[in-house]
Amino acid sequence: MQGRRTRIQDYAVGDQARFTKTITETDAALFSAVSGDFYPIHFNEELARRTRFGGRIAHGAIAVGLVSTVLGVPLQGPGVCAAVIRELHFDFTAPVRFGDTLTAEAT
Structure with missing residues (x-):
């Protein structure tokens, strides 16, 4: 996924982005x-x-913030604000400890 994506047509099924x-x-x-x-x-x-x-x-909420990041820059490209997050749901299944490395991924 390269370049700026400002329209739904700019995305294909299976496109991925991640932030670690x-x-x-x-x-x-x-x-x-x-x-x-x-x-x-x-x-x-x-x-x-x-x-x-x-x-x-x-x-x-720090972990939740990674989702916001992956839906922004890695998915859309720098300088683009084409998506507005209206609703998110999270289940916190384990604590995040200092030193843990987390990866947010969007497909």
Whole structure:
């Protein structure tokens, strides 16, 4: 998938895009600064160890943000805003830990 895609006709069945990122503590700090979510499970190791997760975890919304990214630049091309996301549904099946590498893929 190369170039700018601004019309539905610019896509073919089977087109794919992916975005991969390793989640860091800096990501959590930046997300907290923007969202105001400073929940201790993301920053306090002692408290987080006593939870069912057994340690600190990243914000789930950081993982959701990767979907927004893959639907934007990798799928449409730089400088294009041809899609508007109206609805998304997520099932969080496992925690995201700092150092985990996540891949969002769109087909």
